[in-house]
Amino acid sequence: MNAKEEILARIGRALDGTEETVEVPRRYRRSLDEGTDVVELLIDRLVDYKANVHHGLESIEAALGEAKKVVVPADLPAGWRRGGAEYIEDDALATDELDGMDAVLTGCAAAVAVSGTIMLDAGPAQGRRAITLVPDHHVVVVGRDQIVGHLAQALPRLSRTDPQTWISGPSATSDIELQRVEGVHGPRRLDVVIADL
Amino acid sequence: MSTAFPKAAKVALGMPQLRSNLAHATGTIRGKRAAVAAELDDWEQLRDAASAVKADVQRHLPELLETFERNAIEAGAKVHWARDGAEANRIAARITREAGADEVVKVKSMATQEIELNEHFEAEGLAAWETDLAELIVQLAEDRPSHILVPAIHYNRTEIRDIFKGRMKDAPADLTDDPAALAEAARRHLRRRFLSAKVAVSGANFAIAETGSLVVVESEGNGRMCLTMPETLISIVGVEKLLPSFDDLEVFMQLLPRSSTGERMNPYSSIWTGRAEGDGPKDVHIILLDNGRTDVLADEVGRQALSCIRCSACLNVCPVYERTGGHAYGHVYPGPIGAILAPQLEPGRHDDLPYASSLCGACYEVCPVKINIPEVLVHLRQTGPHGAGEKAAMGAAQAVMARPGLWRAALRAARFFSRPWRRRGYVRRLPFPGSKWTVSRDLGVPPKESFRDWWKEHER
DSSP: OOHHHHHHHHHHHHHTTOOSOOOOOOOSOSSOOTTOOHHHHHHHHHHHTTOEEEESGGGHHHHHTTOOEEEEOTTSOGGGOOTTOEEEEOSSOOHHHHHTOSEEEEOOSEEETTTTEEEEOSOTTTOOGGGGTSSSEEEEEEEGGGEESSHHHHGGGSOTTSOEEEEOSSOEEOTTTTOOEEOSSSOSEEEEEEEOO | OOOHHHHHHHHHHTOHHHHHHHHHHHHHHHHHHHHHHHTOTTHHHHHHHHHHHHHHHHHTHHHHHHHHHHHHHHTTOEEEEESSHHHHHHHHHHHHHHTTOSEEEEOOOHHHHHTTHHHHHHHTTOEEEEOSHHHHHHHHTTOOOOSSSOTTTTOOHHHHHHHHHHHOTTOOTTOOSOHHHHHHHHHHHHHHHHHHOSEEEEOOSEEETTTTEEEEEESSSHHHHHHHSSSEEEEEEEGGGEESOGGGHHHHHHHHHHHHTOOSSOSEEEEEESOBTTBSOSEEEEEEEOTTHHHHHTSTTGGGGGGOOOOOHHHHHOHHHHHHOSGGGOSSSOHHHHHHHHHHHSTTTOTTGGGSOOOOOHHHHHOTTOOOHHHHHHHHHHHSOOOHHHHHHHHHHHHHHTSHHHHHHHHHHHHHHTGGGTTTOEESOOOTTTHHHHTSSOEEOOOSSOHHHHHHHHOO
């Protein structure tokens, strides 16, 4: 027997005589209370994570701050490339080139207000995972209609089998005395631009 | 029967710095967890759902594993099966060599600690670098992890600064004990390694059968680095980690972060399905690991331990863990979950751990998947070995308790002989064979008067 066959046989023996199915009670929430201002809630959560929040596409320049070299996915809308920064399209840039970027500017797939989570799924305006990871500063544009209240409302919006990254604030650690400290290996600065797209 | 825990616990209890570090850290996280759990008015409904999903997964494990394998392969992953840790280590080492590498970067993973992958790699002349901050601290200190989530919980910031200064070659000379400065030092230390690593090794928090996807939940970005930058990725995943469908994340991704770090959501979660063209590793391997899990599954009461999602909430609320720390348990899974998992994963080696509990039940109350840890502890005590001395003592107790006259006489004798200790209220050390009892607990002194005597007096 190969390892797979043996493990499956062991499981078969272990389960011998066990009843078939367990009913899963799904009585939990799938949405927030009606009338919740999801944009305000998202902002509240983001600020709690020490992310910076901006309003409108015209604030992209301010969100980028001092960044001079900004990597962007090739399909980033032209109207987002604002201000005097040099925008470099990611054409399978080498890691060292990525490491030389001051910031990255992308869109997202969805955002969950209650947990302050921004979700990327390799869809439009998001690019590959490395570009939102190596630069130390991530500016992400979130469309108002991309914001949902609850996690269960966001999952159907994601492309399930494409690489996903869920981001809730800048890189952080709680490893020293269980206190949250911002800034380890991921982007240490996260700027969120909320806009009507 | 092994007596490793009482001895190790005694040593730990004599270390005031350790106790103070643990009390501070577990106290902090207890408060945070309670606050974010209370924010959700459907917390109990989420726990009910999670518990049922996991129980259902266990009953359908063969089908789910085959579905997962099929979908992962279709998405471009290579799936391996490992009966035990040694087999998983061999497979991982072989893939590393075939990738032309002699070292790997690692995402924090309990499964790889359980199978001692780092030690195996070292013996094979390969290096495995931990990249999680706490794991890095433990690896630099040549120490062992003492907590599931925060392996360096037993160190405070000053001790961590000293470890970095002493053992991290590129640590700045003026390094302070400010946690932000320590995090910065770790960032600089690991950056080059991340950007040049060829092979990474990870575990997974969840494996989704429906899509063949893996999920890794983390905070620092070291996970993203390992999962994204290298050419080759090896993920070692316990067979119990499966979830039937992607939508099950709506339950578990609410429970896990709030239960573990006490956050509404952890900073980063990565979900990947096989290979993605032009994005991340080109060579993606998954090793499905048994290593004793199917033995746990065979125990109808004990199998609920396989529902564990490694949040470590039970450690943080446990009065025993808070005082002894994780090392005393002598296993990679410490605390209440370790006390039921270790003896089942390695039968005969941790028989004393089910006794490392006062059965207070706090662990059950916070468990996001509702593992009834006290129930399993009692079950393991019943089914575990019992020494001749214990049997003799229990036999004697039974004989005395069955005869009311004898029982009253025994109580009178106990009151009489314990008089010298009455003022202090407890006896620290009895002579043999009573020493078997007092080695790990104080013995309460019987009160001056028994309840029966008091009742006789006051009945009228």
